[in-house]
């Protein structure tokens with residue numbers, strides 16, 4: 001597939017859930033019986049899905065050999081933050097009526113709000129340093145190290161969802177399994193790389 005076309009398709013996929021929400025809110029005026037819940041549910045779920053999609057790029061690329069997948073990883077991560085921020089703002093505006101004290105109280109008293117906050121704050125430096133200029137300024141190694149915060153964001157995001165739902169549903173199991181699989185893959189890869197070359201199997205002649 002041509003890379004610009006692929007990037008455009010992913011961009012459209014990232015924008016569509018937000019565009020549908022705005023369309024429902026301002027054009028048809030139909031966001032269901034509880035518009036705030038719809039807003040919070042869709043922005044939260046889209047943020048988590050895009051975050052997991054961005055983390056799935058590296059394993060997919062290595063398994064399939066489709067190196068061009070890397071072209072959309074940053075885009076997925078940035079949109080995950082955009083939806084996460086919109087999700088937080090809908091909570092801040094409608095649930096907490098723009099009270100920072102109210103948010104602070106929730107963070108202390110409700111573990112699902114604390115984990116949501118950790119997830120969003122972990123994504124913030126990633127979104128801020130997502131440009132080519134920042135990669136150049138920081139150097140590839142440092143940038144990659146900082147971007148390990150994406151794992152923190154994913155674990156905290158999944159915990160946030162599980163703690164919010166409280167019961168095991170198809171969705172909670174699916175998100176938890178996805179995070180475990182994506183992190184497990186990285187752990188296996190890191191262990192394999194760290195193993196001294198003498199203990200690795202010699203390549204077949």
Ligand code: HEM
Nearest residue numbers: 040041044045047048084088091116117119120157161164
């Ligand atoms: C400051 C940060 C955050 C706060 C205060 C917050 C708050 C909330 C609240 C109040 C709900 C419940 C909505 C309802 O009544 O159904 C919720 C649900 C949810 N949040 Fe967050 N959230 C935060 C960050 C995040 C982030 C960063 C993600 C994604 C990575 C996320 C993903 C979700 C998901 C998937 C749901 C469940 C939606 C549903 O099915 O009902 N949240 N969040």
